[in-house]
Structure formats: C-alpha cells, structure tokens
Amino acid sequence: MKSSLKLFLFFILIISYSLTVFSSEKEVKLLKPHWSFDGIFGKFDRASLQRGYQVYAEVCASCHSMKLLSYRNLAEEGGPEFTEEEVKALASKIEVLDGPNDSGDMFKRAGKPSDKFSMPFANEKAARSANGGAYPPDMSVLIKARAGGADYVYSVLLGYDKTPKDIKLEDGVYYNKYMPGNKIKMPKPLNKDSVKYSDDTEATEEQMAKDVVTFLTWAAEPHLEARNRIGFKTTIYLLILTVLVYLVKQKVWLRIKPKV
C-alpha cells in the first residue's frame, strides 16, 4: 500500500509540474457579479428581468434574434411575469406577416402574444451583410452555449477597452478583454443611458449588462426556478428516505450479526 501511495504522489507531481511548465494559455478571469439566480435557492429578480427585456428589445434586438421565444413567455411564471395586458401591448408593437388569407394573399397585422419574437433580419445572408460579414448569434440559449455562461456574457458586454498598441485591428473589429482572441465584430453595445428605465434605476453600463444577462439566463433556462424548487424538495425527500432505509437495513442485518 505504501509504495503505491508513493507512486501515486510521484505521478501527481510529474503531471502537475508538466502542466505548469507547458500550459501556455493564460487564463482571463471573468467578472463574477452576484447573480440572484445562482445557487440552490436561486430565483430571478423580476424587476431585473423586466428591465433586461427592455435592454434586449431596445438594444440587442436590432441585430440578435431570439427564435425560440414567444411574447407569451414573458407572462409565464418564473419569468419576467409581465401582466397579460403588458404582454399584449409589447407584442402589438411589432408587425407580423401572416397569411395566406382566404383570397390567397399575405397580409400584415399587429403582433399577438402567441407570436415568436420578431427577427431583426430576413435571413442569415442579410444579417451578415449588415454586420460586416459576422452573424449575430441567436440569443435564445446563448448563456448555455458559452463556457462561463452568464459571467462570460456579462464580462464581454463590459470588456470593451482601448486597443493595446501592439494589436492592430481591421475596420469593424473591436478589442474586447474577455472575447477569445480579444477580437469582436460587435461594436460596444451598451453605453450609459442607452435605455431609459421606467423605474428609477440608473442605467449604468453595469446595471444594463446585469439586467440583460439576467434576462438571457431566464430565456436560456425558463424553468430554472421550478428546477431549483423541485430539486430542493426532492433532495430533502431522498435524504429522509435514505436515512430511514439505512435504519431498516441496519435492523435487518442485526438478525445475522451475532451468528458470525
């Protein structure tokens, strides 16, 4: 046993040494704000979700689609929980091409809660041509589709900085501290007072980034609150059951213990 332990330690030593020597990639530490949805009891901050939707609708939505979401989702439990009237009002702001009607013609109408979020571009080609060749990714599950999740997207939103002197960027490419390779084709999206919040929250860059990332996290994981709630209950239930079954097992095994 002793010699295997030594071998083990030797092994670990070699691996850890070689990794420190050879690892060339320097880690960029992401910004890690406090998220209300983190942890076992995590819940979304309703006001932040509603403000986040406003940031999405007024800033992001001009380039980024959210194909998987419908306006009705905004009223659902565990989400921004806008009232049904508010959702109707939000949906009616967009124009939807519907049809064909009975005479076979397509027609335009005001949006309804059952409509999907409106698309900023007709297709990918149009999106690329309007954005210098880059395709603004769909944001429906963006948070789950990036390593680092909410922290990463938050960091990128706040990661715009002056381009260091030793880096040359082409036109339409921007420097970002947190983007892999430090290059991003999206111009700095959030500037102070990009939106005007209807509650008295001050629209600082940090505040807007936090709100919109909260909104995107909900969009990617709309049942997060239910998951945490059910998860907690199931854990408690299983804990109690496990203890009880353990006691039963002990009692059962008492029957044969003395014979050994």
Place this chain on the structure above:
Amino acid sequence: MSNKGFNSDNNEIKPVHTNKVGGSPFKGVVGWIDNRLPIIRMFKYEYLDFQVPKNLSYFWSLGGILMICLIFLIVTGLVLGMHYKPSAEDAFVSVEKIMRDVNYGWLIRYAHMNFASFFFIAVYMHIFRGLYYGSYKEPRQLMWLIGIIIFFLMMATAFLGYTLPWGQMSYWGATVITNLFSAVPLVGKFIVTWLWGDYAVGDAALNRFYVLHWLLAFGILGVVIFHVIALHIVGSNNPSGIEPIDTRDTVSFAPFTTSKDLFAMLVFLLIFVLVMMFAPNYLGHPDNYIPANPLITPAHIVPEWYFLPFYAILRSIPDKLLGVIAMVSSIAVLGLLPWLDLSKVRSSVFRPIWKQFIFLFVLDFFLLMYCGGMPAEGIYVLLSRIGTVYWFLFFLVIAPVVSLTEISLPMPNSIHEYEDWKKQGKIKTFKIF
C-alpha cells in the same frame, strides 16, 4: 451419441412428459398460475431465497444501480421520443421545445442526459470492482465477456444519443467518429458513405442514428438479461474471492441484499439528483447548445467525458487506422483478461503486487481521461502515449507476468474465516465506502 430424444425407427417405447404442470411451492391462485407459468417460483428462488455471500461490500450494489439507470433511461427516453423530431431541420428546435413547452419536459430531458453520465460512472466502478476482486476468473469468464459486450453497446448507444440534439458537438462528434471508418483499407470511403446514407453527415444520418439509438437501448436490455442469468448460475463473487461453502458464508437475497442495495441506490440517486437539478449541464459541453453548422468547426471537438480515455488512446497514435485499432482493442483487451491473468487467487486483497498495478491502472484511466479533454498538442500527446502504453502493458504483459511470479498472501479457507481474520486485523482490505 445415438439419436436419443428423437423419435426413431427402432420400436423402443419411452414415456413422454408434454404436460409439466405442477411443482409450485405456492398454494391457491398463485400456485395455480405458477403451476402453469413458473415465473413466480423463479422469482422466489432467484430473488428471495437466492444465496449471496455475506461479506459483499457496497461495490456489489452497483449491478442493481446499473439496472435502475437502464430502466430510468428507457422510460425517460420513451417520453422524449414522443416529442423529438429526428430531422436535421427540426431536431434542435424540438429538443428546445421539450425544454420549454412540454410539461416537465426539461425534467425528463435533464434526467435522460444525466442518467447517461451516471450510467457510465456506475459502470466504470462496476468494472473496477470486477478487476480488483478478480470477478472475471473461473467460472465467471462468460459473464465478464457479456459485460464487455454490454459496455460496447452502451458506448454505441451513448454516442448515438449524443448526436440527437443536433448541436455543434453532436454534429462534429458524429462526423469525427463516423469518419474513423474511412481508415479501413480499400473500402473505407464506401463504408462511411453507406453509414451516412449520404455524402455527408446530415438528415439521413440523423434519422438512422435515432432508430439505432432506440434499437441498441433495447439491445442492452437483452444482453443485460443474459448477464443476470449467468450471474444466477455462477453466483456472486465477493471481496475475499473465496466461494461460499455453507450458510455461515451467505445470506438470502431478501431482505438482506435488497435492503442494502436499496440504501446504496438511494445514495446514488441522491447524488444524481443534486447534479441533475443544480448543475444539469455540468457534464455536457456548451457548444451543444449551438445548432449544428456544417460550415463552422468548433475549436476543440471533444466527446462526452466518459469517452475521453479512449479518445486519448485514439489520438495518441499518429496513424488513423492504427489509432482506431488501438481504441477498439483497448476495450476488447479486457475480454482477454481471464486468460491473461493466470493467478488462481481471485481477490487482490491477497495479491500485494497485482494490487499496486491495478491502482496504477486506475490512475492511468484518469490520466487518459484528462488528456482526452485537452487539445492534442505538446505535453498532452506525450502523456497520452505514456498512458496508452501502460494500458496495454497492464493487460498483455503485467497481468501474465505478475500472476506467474507473485507470491500471494496466506488465505483463509472460507468466507466466515475471512471475516474473523479481518476482525483480528490479519487482512488489510481496501475500503472506499
């Protein structure tokens, strides 16, 4: 041998028993049914009175845990299948629809996803158990071989399942793995095209992956039944590696093993629930939430975590064909172990040298897993080569050499004596739990 049992030309007259009704230990309605369909007595003999070594550790609960995993996977998969659409166009969105709009669809899908991972966690521990306590030795060789078939089927099923959400890792994982067949000399390209049903991974491939994922899931169930039948013939091994002799060495399956296994299952489920409910995507890859795009290759294509050791073996060899052969044989070589390890002693408790090499083998497994998750460059290539060499050395050289040269520790004559020795501190056992 004459043609006994067949009606033959000679006029010998023998009695026949076409009516085998009877022999049930039960009375009343249950007895009436059991006399005609003897599954109730089979259940009684095999699951209530079945004698099991008394000294089994919690490592022996993993079989039952694996059964639970398989059943949960099939049930959740059945429900998912009712909502999933296997087409390149709709697959990603239909999975997201399950996550968003289907009632508790997110629960079912996260359960299915994470159960697949936990299935592998349990199966790796199960295989380790077999390795450490010599469960592959006479008379359990066939069971061990059936187990390896199950493991192959599991890997195939898990790979196919991972392609179904049609995210970036699904698509590129499928592309990389199916392309391995192109390494076959002469006909490789044709095989790949035949597998895809097209000239690229696409709609046709996804459709058949879905069908095969279903088929193999039930294939596993079938082979698992053989595994269990074989178990009930040869009986369980135990930490001492000594066969039970009398009732001092055994307990009946119910209520002793059942109560113990139930407790182990609940602990396993508890850990599972914590991961599935509070970190459901921890074991997955973020890129799989990006819809499949044949035009954009991810920076690092990595398989699921449970394939990483074998992926590392594949990549450690510069030649594609040899790499594929190495990967497949790294698992197949397990099947030779009953004939490579010649020691008569089953349990590593009594094998001081072999024990060390098994621990090294476990480390090797984790080393390869780590390397498989890293880009194939620099130090990682060297490390995976070292890992690969040890992997094969372990089975092909160390196992026979150690088994022939090692002097095993003195062994007790029975399981109850083993238990006494353990109490007296004469035996040092390996304990995780």
